[in-house]
Amino acid sequence: MVRVTKIKKNKAVGWKEALKQFLFWKKAEGVSDQTQKDYEQHVKLFFKRYSNSFETVEYLKNNLFEYLGQEGIKPCTYNNRLVYLRTFLNWCVEQELIDSNPVKSLKKRKDEGRVVNIDQEVLIKLLSLPNRDTFVGLRDYALILLTLDTGIRPKEALSLIIPDFNAHSQEIYITSEKAKTRVSRTLPISMPTIKAIQQLIHVRADSWSVDAPIFCTLEGKALNRHTWGDRMERYSKELRVHIRPYDLRHTFALEYIRNGTNALILQKTLGHSDLSMTKRYVALTNNDLKKEHGLASPIHKLLPETKRLKKL
Numbered sequence: 001m002v003r004v005t006k007i008k009k010n011k012a013v014g015w016k017e018a019l020k021q022f023l024f025w026k027k028a029e030g031v032s033d034q035t036q037k038d039y040e041q042h043v044k045l046f047f048k049r050y051s052n053s054f055e056t057v058e059y060l061k062n063n064l065f066e067y068l069g070q071e072g073i074k075p076c077t078y079n080n081r082l083v084y085l086r087t088f089l090n091w092c093v094e095q096e097l098i099d100s101n102p103v104k105s106l107k108k109r110k111d112e113g114r115v116v117n118i119d120q121e122v123l124i125k126l127l128s129l130p131n132r133d134t135f136v137g138l139r140d141y142a143l144i145l146l147t148l149d150t151g152i153r154p155k156e157a158l159s160l161i162i163p164d165f166n167a168h169s170q171e172i173y174i175t176s177e178k179a180k181t182r183v184s185r186t187l188p189i190s191m192p193t194i195k196a197i198q199q200l201i202h203v204r205a206d207s208w209s210v211d212a213p214i215f216c217t218l219e220g221k222a223l224n225r226h227t228w229g230d231r232m233e234r235y236s237k238e239l240r241v242h243i244r245p246y247d248l249r250h251t252f253a254l255e256y257i258r259n260g261t262n263a264l265i266l267q268k269t270l271g272h273s274d275l276s277m278t279k280r281y282v283a284l285t286n287n288d289l290k291k292e293h294g295l296a297s298p299i300h301k302l303l304p305e306t307k308r309l310k311k312l
Contacts, residue, residue, distance in 0.1 A: 013097055016047075018088075018097055023040060026039060031182075034155070039088065042085060046063075060102060064103050067081070068081060068082060075109040089101040116250045116251065117254050118243060118248075122241050126144065130144070132199075135200075135203055139215055139223075142200045143215045143228070144248060145193045146189065147252065148248050148251065150189060151269055153180055153246075154246060156174050160174075160213060161210065161211055170191070171186050172187045173186050180271060185269075197214065200214065205220060250281075254281055254284060263282050266278050266281065
């Protein structure tokens with residue numbers, strides 16, 4: 001059996017040209033602009049550090065293992081690098097640009113993720129901070145309410161336009177183009193959220209297009225997630241509690257489970273592609289149950305600690 005040590009040169013394509021073609025392919029598949037940027041960023045980062053990786057299979061394999069095996073790398077960082085590079089290299093194999101993908105069989109590392117729970121008192125104070133006598137304050141208030149009411153992703157919320165909002169049926173519609181997973185979903189919304197969004201729409205400038213996002217700038221332009229993060233940072237300083245836009249989504253999920261919904265409904269509401277992330281919220285609320293049981297079980301009144309020890 002002949003050992004292959006050279007990257008295939010029949011098409012004389014380097015990694016830069018391969019990446020360019022790959023991104024065209026992903027665009028044709030319908031992935032979002034942000035996802036394309038993420039692929040580009042991760043692939044470029046690897047090849048800029050290991051520019052000789054397309055020269056031989058051995059170089060590619062050794063460099064990939066060194067890159068992914070860096071000491072102290074967090075599971076989420078490892079998983080992101082692995083997924084983006086593996087998909088790109090699988091495509092390179094299909095296009096016969098390389099013989100094999102050295103990371104094809106590597107598994108993701110277990111990642112517990114970051115789930116944030118914000119106390120009710122803090123949320124009440126947060127909702128009191130935006131100045132609703134101004135457009136920006138009313139916008140911030142309505143956006144915070146919507147996230148706490150539905151668990152919508154910040155980027156999805158910032159892309160909503162007026163036709164996506166149906167006050168009569170009390171729903172927000174996230175189209176497949178706006179959804180992270182490219183699967184549309186409809187989210188029920190509560191009356192306070194509806195009223196806040198209606199007020200925000202009512203004070204819009206008449207000159208703005210119907211395509212101007214519901215949660216936009218003072219000029220009717222799209223509000224990006226970094227600016228929204230800065231707004232939340234400003235409120236966080238007043239609260240003396242650090243709250244990111246995504247933390248509101250986490251809080252919604254935890255409270256939704258605590259208040260009686262099941263994991264499948266939560267998965268559909270949050271727009272998760274599978275139950276793996278949703279299960280983290282369920283696990284946390286199970287810990288809540290254990291804690292509450294320890295405090296509330298009538299056994300502790302019926303059998304004080306000293307008596308229970310004697311019976312043992």
